[in-house]
């Protein structure tokens with residue numbers, strides 16, 4: 385028997401990606417006969433139906449749940465992802481890849497990019513891309529999982545997935561139900577709060593069924609049924625620095641072998657994604673409705689497809705920002721009900737994952753210790769702000785003058801935290817990872833460099849290595865990387881041999 389003060393009744397409201405990820409993780413980690421986990425969802429309301437590109441950390445989540453990768457890829461119609469290609473962001477006609485894996489080899493305790501910057505001043509004209517196996521493989525349409533080969537970049541391959549969001553939620557649902565989660569179909573029409581504390585005591589469905597709980601996870605999507613509509617928690621609006629507020633999506637036919645990366649192409653008032661799955665391509669145009677109409681946005685999306693559309697276009701509206709408190713009383717918001725930042729770096733599903741991990745660390749008992757709740761809220765807000773800064777970087781460092789939208793982005797006031805990073809990088813290419821943030825020096829470098837920032841100098845200590853030694857090492861790295869690339873199968877071959885969707 386669990387002690388009296390332990391939480392035993394958890395109610396998850398919402399069965400989208402957030403709801404089912406929470407259900408799968410909680411049922412695995414809180415596995416006890418006294419534990420009752422219920423999930424309520426409404427097929428009539430449905431899910432947002434997007435969220436197809438991920439980052440490598442999702443593999444940790446899958447490992448925790450004991451998911452077998454090939455089966456997962458097969459059942460979610462997934463492909464593999466080595467990074468994101470950004471086109472036309474700093475200038476029309478230029479593109480770069482933000483890869484998941486390392487550039488070159490850090491030498492003498494200094495990051496590789498400092499050595500590369502010095503080597504450029506000595507006359508080397510190889511692009512930084514020639515020193516990154518992920519970028520080389522992405523451009524060549526190749527993929528393989530990391531191989532345990534010492535001192536080889538093949539051992540450091542980092543990857544994520546591009547999958548069908550609906551199939552992913554279904555996969556999570558199957559796992560959850562196997563581990564004892566009870567699903568109830570129905571629309572929540574009433575929420576009862578304790579008259580004194582304001583804590584939520586129960587929800588009532590259209591069927592008149594009442595479900596009571598001790599702890600509620602709000603995964604109800606943008607509407608924030610518990611966290612906002614009931615508890616009126618409030619929302620910090622970040623549209624001034626991330627002005628896109630709408631999206632239109634459409635699926636299109638698969639035309640060729642799927643590429644092992646996501647494409648994000650900047651447009652007149654936003655950007656368009658292309659996410660290749662095994663059997664179709666996901667497309668969407670994220671834009672700012674203050675600068676273009678829905679009709680123009682749809683035309684831009686359709687003109688940017690590389691194959692025939694196979695679904696009706698779907699419009700979505702959002703407000704970038706985060707709930708003032710993601711955990712309020714006995715409600716924790718996960719997914720879209722917690723906050724939203726555009727999917728430019730595929731971070732939303734990741735934030736669901738980290739919030740679940742944080743929740744497990746701070747898991748309450750019936751006393752709901754406010755100190756733990758405050759800590760959870762502070763850490764969550766910090767994570768949102770760190771990711772927000774990284775996203776803004778793509779917009780504010782641009783030479784585009786071709787539309788009012790880009791003129792706005794170039795001139796907007798950006799957070800001091802981001803300005804400082806840009807200033808430091810511009811001076812001597814130094815980059816720091818703060819507070820264990822998601823994006824480390826590799827990512828900051830990829831985007832700073834990709835957006836066209838040219839640092840005045842680099843770390844002075846790279847000058848200690850004799851230049852002929854640097855030459856030799858850089859050439860060795862390039863040769864090794866090419867040799868490794870040559871051993872890799874194509875992305876399609878890899879899928880066919882291991883995890884082809886039936």
Ligand SMILES: Cc1cc2nc3c(=O)[nH]c(=O)nc-3n(C[C@H](O)[C@H](O)[C@H](O)COP(=O)(O)OP(=O)(O)OC[C@H]3O[C@@H](n4cnc5c(N)ncnc54)[C@H](O)[C@@H]3O)c2cc1C
Pocket residue numbers: 397398399400401402403424425426427429430431432433434435436437438549570571572573603604605606607609631668700702718719720721727730731732733734
């Ligand atoms: C345009 C766009 C593109 C995106 N792309 C990516 C991406 O590439 N990568 C990424 O990581 N993330 C992406 N995201 C974010 C991602 O889609 C979400 O984080 C993820 O799908 C989680 O959604 P959710 O479960 O919170 O909400 P939803 O999918 O909206 O689910 C809400 C659930 O609540 C239920 N519900 C609501 N009200 C009630 C009620 N009254 N009674 C009963 N049930 C109710 C609904 O039925 C549904 O089951 C994108 C988001 C958008 C808007």
